[in-house]
Structure formats: C-alpha cells, structure tokens
Amino acid sequence: MADTAAVGGTDVRDMLVGIGRHWGWVLTFGVLSILLGICMLVWPGGTIVVIAAFLGAYLLVSGIFQIVNAFAASELSTGFRWLVGISGVLSVLLGLFAFRSIAHSVAILVLIIGFGWMIRGFAQLFDAIADKGTPARGWQITMGILGVVAGLVVLMYPAPSLWALTLVAGIWLIVLGVAEIVGAFQLRKLAASV
Numbered sequence: 001m002a003d004t005a006a007v008g009g010t011d012v013r014d015m016l017v018g019i020g021r022h023w024g025w026v027l028t029f030g031v032l033s034i035l036l037g038i039c040m041l042v043w044p045g046g047t048i049v050v051i052a053a054f055l056g057a058y059l060l061v062s063g064i065f066q067i068v069n070a071f072a073a074s075e076l077s078t079g080f081r082w083l084v085g086i087s088g089v090l091s092v093l094l095g096l097f098a099f100r101s102i103a104h105s106v107a108i109l110v111l112i113i114g115f116g117w118m119i120r121g122f123a124q125l126f127d128a129i130a131d132k133g134t135p136a137r138g139w140q141i142t143m144g145i146l147g148v149v150a151g152l153v154v155l156m157y158p159a160p161s162l163w164a165l166t167l168v169a170g171i172w173l174i175v176l177g178v179a180e181i182v183g184a185f186q187l188r189k190l191a192a193s194v
Contacts, residue, residue, distance in 0.1 A: 020191030030180030037173030044166040052105030060095025063088045114155035121147020
C-alpha cells in the first residue's frame with residue numbers, strides 16, 4: 001500500500017508542499033487577523049461605525065445592481081424581475097438612509113443582524129420540527145430557538161448587543177490569527193522537509 005493517498009490523481013503530500021511554499025500568505029493573513037481583532041477590542045465603537053458605513057455603501061451598490069438586473073435579465077419571469085427591482089429600490093433607499101447619519105447606519109446594522117438571526121432561527125426551528133429525520137434534531141431545534149432569542153435580544157438591546165458582538169468578533173479574530181500563524185509555520189516546515 002502506498003505511503004500517501006492520491007486524490008484525483010494528485011499526491012496529497014505534493015499538494016500540501018505546494019501550499020506550503022506560500023506559507024507567507026497564511027502568515028500575513030494571521031497577522032492581519034490579529035491586528036484587526038486588537039483594533040476591534042481597543043476601539044469597539046469605531047469598529048461599529050466603520051462596519052455600519054460599509055453596510056450603507058453595500059446596500060447602495062447592491063441595490064443599484066439589483067435595479068439594473070431587474071431591467072436587463074430578460075430570462076427571468078416578470079414577477080421575479082419586479083421582486084428584484086423592488087428589493088433593489090428598498091436597498092438603495094436603506095443605503096441612502098444609512099448615509100444620512102452614523103446613527104441611521106448603526107440602526108440599520110442592528111435591524112439586519114436582529115431580523116437576520118430571527119429569520120434564520122425560525123427557519124432552522126421549523127425545519128427541524130417538520131423533518132423528524134433531521135440529524136441531531138434536538139440540537140437543531142435548540143439552535144433555532146437560540147437564534148430567535150439572540151435576534152430578539154439584539155433588537156431589544158441594540159447598543160450592548162453590538163458592543164458584545166464586536167468584542168466577541170475581536171477575540172475570535174485574534175484566536176483565528178494565532179491559529180493561522182501556527183499553521184503558516186507548519187506549512188513552511190512541511191515545504192522545507194521535501
């Protein structure tokens with residue numbers, strides 16, 4: 001039996017060595033993740049403002065593309081084109097509203113996070129309840145309930161929720177960055193061993 005397994009005709013070790021030659025990129029992303037995480041921990045308020053501003057820009061640009069797509073996509077049904085167009089107009093309006101002030105941007109961010117978690121939670125909950133064959137059904141139901149509760153908490157307590165999310169994201173980015181740096185040096189060692 002061979003020492004290494006072949007995947008699609010490519011030797012796994014050769015593939016890892018190829019990736020290992022680019023260990024510097026992994027190291028760079030690790031360092032950047034740590035720096036971003038530190039910034040989020042040191043300046044949580046500033047981080048929220050920057051994310052909210054990017055959200056406003058995203059809504060504006062994606063809305064314009066949706067409106068153009070509604071007119072240009074002749075292969076789509078008329079009803080779907082109307083939905084895409086209406087969604088685009090709403091997105092543009094939200095983007096413009098977000099640029100009126102920082103408070104509006106943050107409010108939109110809170111609404112998107114809160115309602116997004118609630119909708120996803122309800123979808124996961126109802127899917128797990130309806131499908132008795134769902135793997136880990138109990139966990140799926142629990143996670144659905146937690147998603148709905150988390151969305152409600154964000155909507156009811158927006159400022160503390162955003163602050164907590166920023167801190168958690170900062171810590172997560174630092175941990176991820178450390179893992180990427182360790183992985184980069186392991187890739188470098190692997191590349192050097194061949």
